[in-house]
Amino acid sequence: MRRNLVVGNWKMKINHQSAQELVDGLIAGMPAVDADIAVCPPFLYIPEVSQRLANTSISWGAQNVATHIEGAYTGEIAAVMLKDFNCKYAIVGHSERRANYADTDITVAQRFQQAIDAGIIPVLAIGELLEDREQGRTFDVVAKQLNAVIDFAGIDSFQNAVIAYEPVWAIGTGKTASAEQAQEVHLYIRQLLAEKNQQIAENMQILYGGSVKPQNAEALFAMPDIDGALVGGDSLSADSFLKIYSSFQK
Numbered sequence: 001m002r003r004n005l006v007v008g009n010w011k012m013k014i015n016h017q018s019a020q021e022l023v024d025g026l027i028a029g030m031p032a033v034d035a036d037i038a039v040c041p042p043f044l045y046i047p048e049v050s051q052r053l054a055n056t057s058i059s060w061g062a063q064n065v066a067t068h069i070e071g072a073y074t075g076e077i078a079a080v081m082l083k084d085f086n087c088k089y090a091i092v093g094h095s096e097r098r099a100n101y102a103d104t105d106i107t108v109a110q111r112f113q114q115a116i117d118a119g120i121i122p123v124l125a126i127g128e129l130l131e132d133r134e135q136g137r138t139f140d141v142v143a144k145q146l147n148a149v150i151d152f153a154g155i156d157s158f159q160n161a162v163i164a165y166e167p168v169w170a171i172g173t174g175k176t177a178s179a180e181q182a183q184e185v186h187l188y189i190r191q192l193l194a195e196k197n198q199q200i201a202e203n204m205q206i207l208y209g210g211s212v213k214p215q216n217a218e219a220l221f222a223m224p225d226i227d228g229a230l231v232g233g234d235s236l237s238a239d240s241f242l243k244i245y246s247s248f249q250k
């Protein structure tokens with residue numbers, strides 16, 4: 001049976017002091033919930049956050065990972081470096097990187113592969129723009145983004161991966177996809193995987209991301225193909241993030 005998972009993406013919205021306070025708040029408030037939880041700080045804070053979270057049930061990861069294993073790539077962070085700090089996860093293909101840093105389906109696939117090769121679980125983010133949805137292209141966009149990575153890395157690598165469906169129009173806008181809208185796409189993603197490998201499809205943790213809050217988490221998590229959330233804004237408050245995490249219990 002699939003385990004549920006919430007991942008906090010802190011983006012570039014935190015500093016040294018507030019990162020420490022947030023981690024301490026999470027540790028102090030951790031409820032007993034039978035589900036997985038992780039945070040993704042900016043790279044710089046990973047060493048300290050990882051130290052604080054060692055020996056807790058909270059895991060950590062990165063918000064991105066380099067396309068290559070090593071070399072002359074100024075400013076990049078390789079998967080093996082993340083592994084040195086025991087990152088369990090690395091987000092790849094976030095829409096903010098696709099939009100602002102020219103990530104393409106190919107570079108996202110390379111990042112995914114680098115994470116897999118280093119023993120890090122990639123959290124592959126995919127999702128459509130508002131205009132895609134309005135023009136009825138949601139499934140096509142999601143399939144193209146997913147198939148690019150399957151073609152590059154092979155379906156078997158998805159045994160150790162997580163997929164996050166993040167409709168771009170719902171990110172940071174306060175506009176959540178309804179639980180039904182999200183479920184429809186999650187089911188579609190699972191069916192796409194099932195065409196390649198039934199077992200991988202059944203085991204895949206498919207997270208929803210886009211304005212997830214304590215107020216809407218329960219309805220989202222009640223859906224059969226929604227296995228958790230990739231949370232932005234509301235992962236910056238220990239109280240909100242733990243409330244979202246606790247929504248699995250209900």
Ligand code: 13P
Pocket residue numbers: 009094166170171172173174209210211212230231232233234
């Ligand atoms: P928000 O939760 O702030 O909408 O961000 C979602 C997201 O981009 C997580 O990766």
